[in-house]
Amino acid sequence: MASSRPILSKELDMKQLLLQGFAHDNRKLVITFVCRILKEAHRSQIFKVSNPWVNGLLQILREIYEICQQPNL
Numbered sequence: 001m002a003s004s005r006p007i008l009s010k011e012l013d014m015k016q017l018l019l020q021g022f023a024h025d026n027r028k029l030v031i032t033f034v035c036r037i038l039k040e041a042h043r044s045q046i047f048k049v050s051n052p053w054v055n056g057l058l059q060i061l062r063e064i065y066e067i068c069q070q071p072n073l
Helices: 014-023 027-041 053-066
Strands: none
Touching: 014 027, 014 053, 027 053
């Protein structure tokens, strides 16, 4: 069960993990991992979309999606 405890960036920097996964062609694995964590966070009263931590992760995921939709990739 999810506990409303954030993953500290000193423990696991999720934004950096997403960027490294994108740079090293591990996109699918890293995005799946981050999405599973966000899926569990939807039950939390703290980690809603308005939360800066969640919002930052969603923005990076959106940017990765937009880049992958470009025809030259």
